[in-house]
Structure formats: structure tokens, C-alpha cells
Amino acid sequence: xxxxGLTLVAIGLTGLSLGASAxxxxxxxxxxxxxxxxxxxxxxxxxxxxxxxxxxxxxxxAVGTGQAFEIARRGDADSLLVHDTVGEERFVxxxxxxxxxxxxxxxxxxIGPGGDPAGISEAESVAEALSRIAxxxxxxxxxxxxxxxxxxxxxxxxxxxxxxGGEWYRELGSGMxxxxxxxxxxxxxxxxxxxxxxxxxxxxDLALLFEGDEALFNQYGSILISEERHPHLKHDLAxxxxxxxxxxxxxxxxxxxxxxxxxxxxxxxxxx
Amino acid sequence: xxxxxRLPVTVIPPLALEGxxxxxxxxxxxxxxxxxxxxCHRTLxxxxxxxxxxxxxxxxxxxxxxxxxxxxWEGRPxxxxxVFQRPVLLKRSALANLTYALAINGTPRRRRKAxxxxxxxxxxxxxxxxxxxxxxxxxxxQRLALARAWLAEPEVLFLDEPTAALDPAAIQAVEAxxxxxxxxxxxxxxxxxxxxxxxxxxxxxxxxFGGRLVEHSPAERFFADPQTPEGRAFIRGELVW
Amino acid sequence: MSDDANAFQTALALILGRDPDxxxxxxxxxxxxxxxxxxxxxxxxxxxxxxxxxxxxxxxAVIVILNALMGLPPVVAGLAVYLLLSRAGPLGEFxxxxxxxxxxxxxxxxxxxxxxxxxxQQVEELHGDYREQLTSMGVTLARRIPTLLxxxxxxxxxxxxxxxxxxxxxxxxxxxxGGNIDGVTRVMTTAIxxxxxxxxxxLALGLGIVLLGLVALVNAAAHLVGETARRRLG
Numbered sequence: 001x002x003x004x005g006l007t008l009v010a011i012g013l014t015g016l017s018l019g020a021s022a023x024x025x026x027x028x029x030x031x032x033x034x035x036x037x038x039x040x041x042x043x044x045x046x047x048x049x050x051x052x053x054x055x056x057x058x059x060x061x062a063v064g065t066g067q068a069f070e071i072a073r074r075g076d077a078d079s080l081l082v083h084d085t086v087g088e089e090r091f092v093x094x095x096x097x098x099x100x101x102x103x104x105x106x107x108x109x110x111i112g113p114g115g116d117p118a119g120i121s122e123a124e125s126v127a128e129a130l131s132r133i134a135x136x137x138x139x140x141x142x143x144x145x146x147x148x149x150x151x152x153x154x155x156x157x158x159x160x161x162x163x164x165g166g167e168w169y170r171e172l173g174s175g176m177x178x179x180x181x182x183x184x185x186x187x188x189x190x191x192x193x194x195x196x197x198x199x200x201x202x203x204x205d206l207a208l209l210f211e212g213d214e215a216l217f218n219q220y221g222s223i224l225i226s227e228e229r230h231p232h233l234k235h236d237l238a239x240x241x242x243x244x245x246x247x248x249x250x251x252x253x254x255x256x257x258x259x260x261x262x263x264x265x266x267x268x269x270x271x272x
Numbered sequence: 273x274x275x276x277x278r279l280p281v282t283v284i285p286p287l288a289l290e291g292x293x294x295x296x297x298x299x300x301x302x303x304x305x306x307x308x309x310x311x312c313h314r315t316l317x318x319x320x321x322x323x324x325x326x327x328x329x330x331x332x333x334x335x336x337x338x339x340x341x342x343x344x345w346e347g348r349p350x351x352x353x354x355v356f357q358r359p360v361l362l363k364r365s366a367l368a369n370l371t372y373a374l375a376i377n378g379t380p381r382r383r384r385k386a387x388x389x390x391x392x393x394x395x396x397x398x399x400x401x402x403x404x405x406x407x408x409x410x411x412x413x414q415r416l417a418l419a420r421a422w423l424a425e426p427e428v429l430f431l432d433e434p435t436a437a438l439d440p441a442a443i444q445a446v447e448a449x450x451x452x453x454x455x456x457x458x459x460x461x462x463x464x465x466x467x468x469x470x471x472x473x474x475x476x477x478x479x480x481f482g483g484r485l486v487e488h489s490p491a492e493r494f495f496a497d498p499q500t501p502e503g504r505a506f507i508r509g510e511l512v513w
Numbered sequence: 514m515s516d517d518a519n520a521f522q523t524a525l526a527l528i529l530g531r532d533p534d535x536x537x538x539x540x541x542x543x544x545x546x547x548x549x550x551x552x553x554x555x556x557x558x559x560x561x562x563x564x565x566x567x568x569x570x571x572x573x574a575v576i577v578i579l580n581a582l583m584g585l586p587p588v589v590a591g592l593a594v595y596l597l598l599s600r601a602g603p604l605g606e607f608x609x610x611x612x613x614x615x616x617x618x619x620x621x622x623x624x625x626x627x628x629x630x631x632x633x634q635q636v637e638e639l640h641g642d643y644r645e646q647l648t649s650m651g652v653t654l655a656r657r658i659p660t661l662l663x664x665x666x667x668x669x670x671x672x673x674x675x676x677x678x679x680x681x682x683x684x685x686x687x688x689x690x691g692g693n694i695d696g697v698t699r700v701m702t703t704a705i706x707x708x709x710x711x712x713x714x715x716l717a718l719g720l721g722i723v724l725l726g727l728v729a730l731v732n733a734a735a736h737l738v739g740e741t742a743r744r745r746l747g
Contacts, residue, residue, distance in 0.1 A: 030611055030692075039711050044695070061611060061692035075600035076610050177710025202712035232600060232608075335645050353649065360646035363664045372660070376650050424650070 028057035029237045032077035034148060035175045037220070038062030040195035040264055045257040050244050056237050064175065065148035072096065072223070075230035078238040080223040081245075083193075084148035088221045097223040103245050104220045104254050104265040108152060109197055110210035111180070112138075112189035120189070126213040127160035134160075137168040139188035143179050144171025148218075153191045156215060180206070193218055195264040220265070222246070245269070279457035284350050284427045286310035287332060291341030294327055302327050304340055305485040307478065314450070314460040316470045316491075318506065319480035325463040326432050328480065329354070332461060333430045350427035357433040359417035361405035366397055366416055369405045373420045391419040395449065411442025418449045429453050431462040435469065447473060467507070471495060479503055523719030528726075534696070539727060542700040545613050545687070546680035547731075549620030550628075554673055557625045561632025562658040565640055576633065582626035587619075591686030594619040598690065611692040616700070619686035624676040631672040636661045670739045674732055681728055701727070 118136035123129035143150040183190035184204040251267035293304040370388035435443040474491040684702035691698030701724040708717035
């Protein structure tokens, strides 16, 4: 009985030390990024290539864009990769980041019940599509979590001249995947990034109904975090990651990533 | 049982209860009484149920503080032990119950097992040392409680109705144990409502009735010629609980 | 729904396939939650016992707070630990955020009130039976703590299991302080959240079944040890 107790204590102590020992092996950086990027499987595809090139591991903390900014602001991540250009520029201006660069784009698509009760598949523009949903008062599931996708959605409503609200507009406060799960459950329209949609399995009656408008363009940017504000971060390693994403190898790796035969992210780093 | 080593002969401090009373929620359970116990006597506290016997034991032993009066040892407080009607044993083996008691009174670890086994032997429990104390029979449990008290080498031993729930054979074992304690040099204060038992064991008798001390006299005199109406009624068997 | 049958098949395939990723996740889940329970127990058992034995002013308030903390939402505990361990926080220096260590700390905070509050209750009950005997033997209050903890051991095993159940089932705290990093801080529950968000419901449910099986195994092991000991020691 006593020896069993001691064994258990020993297990407990190794559990605590686990955090420390794992850190000593390979050098790594912590990357704050968005759930949509993580859920698509992009990182699983490109990080191993980066690690092979540089010997640096990347630990991805995938959260909503709002939380990713907050994590970076507090100095808890070495690098940031998100898709909210306006927010990113503000982040750099406020002195939290020193450099922001375009990395890749994907696009948003409008998803809805296969029957398309609001008839958005015939719309000419995303603004028209959203107006039709509002007019028909067809259920619409919004992320409602201040994420990059949520912010983009609100800007699109604004551009369409619609103030979303009322019974039919449902703010879920969830990530992309859970929002899709919910939309599938209540036959609602929903705006999703293409990557999450393509990788998403639980579609039930949902179908892609509208795509291709330039306004649905979704730009990803990589940000270097201010060394002045957070001197403890691994700036050398983070710079290597930033540079690699923008390099030919990195951009190629992004282009090579496909899900179900579809390319999801289109590299667009400026080579200057 | 015969190799009884007497406790070192010292004077056991007298116990004085002066004006001791106990009130609980406005109800007087024990009216102020004076009682002095000294020497190496066996005092049996008798009386019907609810007379305040158990309360008196707990006050004398110090488990409860009186709401009136004073309980004091004249001189140093002696080594004491108490045996309850329903023995409280730890959820461990019989042996471990005894080694625990030895640990508490500061016996060095290396001597505990041997002493505990000796006590088990004395109380006829040697074969049961590994048994969980809680699965022993009522008589065995009470003997184990006595063995535990034995190891405390008490100068004063309190026993509260130790035989009330036992069969005749077990009662005999407990009474034999009480005699052994006494022969070893321990003062005994014991409650019982069994007249025969009091006859067999008592040097003197304290009779309680309705929360009052009605009589305290040597056993011989008490049984031959009780001084109070309650005492006479009790002996005639008219006041049995 | 074919999803349910699918989930069982997935669970079975996961177990039989001995996928190294899954084994890593299972091992980390066990390690984090068991460590949390053991560390919490080292503090909470004596604490609960002391609270059962000592009378002091404000004791009632402490007990009420402790009982209320049993219902502390994991996300809140996670957030508090996050703010504590964040670089901008008071313990940021140690760089524990997004490590298993941080997850252990968060779960200790979740489990400690449960173990302490239930221990308090069990020990107090037992002490009701023991008080006179222990007082008679002259056992000090401090010495009663180990005595009562040991004698309450069978009930306390269940208390520890309740703690383990809470630790292994929660997701809110480990998600925030661990970050669900693949291969580093991903445990069963955060993996389930991730698979759900991918819409991969059969895999998510399959992982859920594996988790349930795991918790059942730990419970069975504890039960077995308890029963054996009970038979031997009463």
C-alpha cells in the first residue's frame, strides 16, 4: 500500500517535470494563429518542411483572431499568423509588432441549406446575396466571436447596407467548425472560410451556394512581434519562420497543400 | 495471566470533584455533587438508566468540562485510559490498533510489536492479530479495547458499562481483566447496572439517581445496609433501569 | 444515425491501431490529470482533515467557499491561470504557459476544492465516532489528521476518483493554458474539441469513447486496490 503510494507520487512528479524536459530538446517557437488555419490541416503539412529546413519546431496555439492578438500582445507567443489585415496593421501601429507581411489568401464562401430558400446562388455579388438572406429572414448563423471571419462578415453586412439582427440572425459565439455544425443542425446560412468548409465532414444538407466575389478575399498576414516590448521572446527563431513563410520554399509548401484534391491557400507574398 | 508485573508503586493522585454539575440546553443532567476518589480502589457507579453515570465518567476523565464546579487531580494528573460500552476501534488490524496506541504514548517503534503481541496474548487474542478489528465479535472487540488500555499502563482506568452488550462468557473475561488491572495497581472507576457484577467487583459504590449522587459507601456496607431509600430500593431490584 | 455505430468502430480502430499520436495524447491526458490529482491530494487531504478538526472563527465561511469552489467553471480557472502564467502576468518569468505544467496547475485548482471539501465532510463524520476515544488516549489534533485520513481511506479513494473524473473530463482550462498544441499539450478532451470543430464527429465521438474507457480503467484499478485492502484490513 505504501509503495503503491510512492509510485503514484513519482508518476505525479514526472508529470510536472514533463513540461520542463520537453522544452529542452528541439528549439521551438510558439505561433498564435487561427482555428481555421489549424483545422484545415495546413500546419500539419508545412511545419514539418520548415522544421526539416531549419531544425526549428513550431508549436501552434490555434484560437480565435481576437484571442490570438491578445496572446501576442501579452508576449505569450513568438509569432502571429492571422487574417484580419485591418487589425494586423493596427497591432503594428500600436507598437506590438515590428513588421507585417502578406503570406497567402484564401476566400470566404457562403454556405446554406441545399434548397437555398433565399436564392443566393443567383446573386450577382456577395452584397446582393446577403441582402436576399436578410429579406427572406432566412436563418443565418454568425460566428459572433470577434474572430477574423466574424469581423469580415460584419464588414460585408455593412457594405450590403444591412444591419443584421432579429430572430433569423443568430450569433453563436463559436469557432468556425462548431458554427458549421450548428448551421447544419438548424438549416441556416453561414459564411465560412473555404479551407474549413472543404475539410469539414459533417455537412448534412449544407452546400456551397455562393463564391467568387472579390469582396470575399481573405488575406493572411505574418507579424514579427516587437523585441522592444517583449525581449524574452525567441525573436531569432521567429524571424526565421517569418522569412521562410515568405520565401520560395515556404510559398511553394503552401501552394502544394491540398485537401480532397483542392488547393485551399494561394501564396501571395510580395517578392521584393 | 499470572506473571503480573505490578506497576511501580507510587501514590495515585486523588481525584476531587467539587460542586460538579452539568447542564445542557437548560436541562440539568447532573446536579452539583462532591466526590473524592483515592487509593487503588475499585469504585462502581450504579444507578438506573439516565441517572447520569456515563456523564459522571466523562466529567471525571476529562472528556467533558463541567458547567459548574471543578474536577481536579491533587498533584499531577495520572496516566488514564477509558473503555467504552461500544468499543471504538480503528479500521486497522487488531495488532495495528495496539501499535497505534503505543505510538501515541511514545513507545519507541522497535518495541511496539513485541509489546502489542504480549498484550494480545494476555487478552486471548493472539490468533486474531491480523484480523481487521472491526470484524471481531463484540466480546473480542471489548477485549481488544482492554488490551489497548492495558498498554497505556493507566494508573486510573474508567470503564463505562463495558459489559452491557456482551454474553456471559465475554462478561467474565472483562471482569477478569478488571481484576488484573486492579492487581497491577490501577484505580478503577466503572459504571454498571448489573447488581451481581457490582457485588463481584466493587470496593465501594456510588449510587446515582435522577442526576443526583444519593449514596457513596463501601461495598460491604452498601449491600448489607444501604443508607438511603433509593439505595434500599435499588438493592431490592425495584430500581433496575 | 450511422454516426453512432461509426463512432464505436472508430473507437475500436483507434484502440487496435495503436496510433502513436493517440498513445501520446492518452499518455499526456493520464499524466496531466493524475499529477493534478496527486498534487491536489497532497494539499487537500490534510487541509480538509484540518478543517474537519479545528474550530476557529470564520470556519463556516471557509467551508461555504470551499463547497462553492467545487462548482468553479474550468474556463474561469483556466483564465485565472492563464493571466497568472502569461508573460505579462506575475509568474510569466517561468515560461510555463502552453506547457503540460500549466495544465497540471489549472487542474490542481479545479480538483483541490473537491478533494478538500469532500475530505472535510468524511473526516468530520469519522471523527464524530472517534472523538472520545482519541481524546481519552491523549491524541493531539495534529496527530489525528493522519490517523483519520488513514482510517477514512476507502471513502477517500472515491473522493480522489471524483477529483480525477473532474480533471480528466474538463476541457475549458487545459484549452486556454495548454493551447492544444499538437504533440505537446494536446489531450483527449482538447483533441475531441478540435475534431468536433473539423466536423469529424465519428472521430470525436470515438475519442470520447476511448476517454470514457480510460476513466473506467482508472476507476476499476482503484476499486480493485480498495477491495483487496478492505478485505485484508476491514
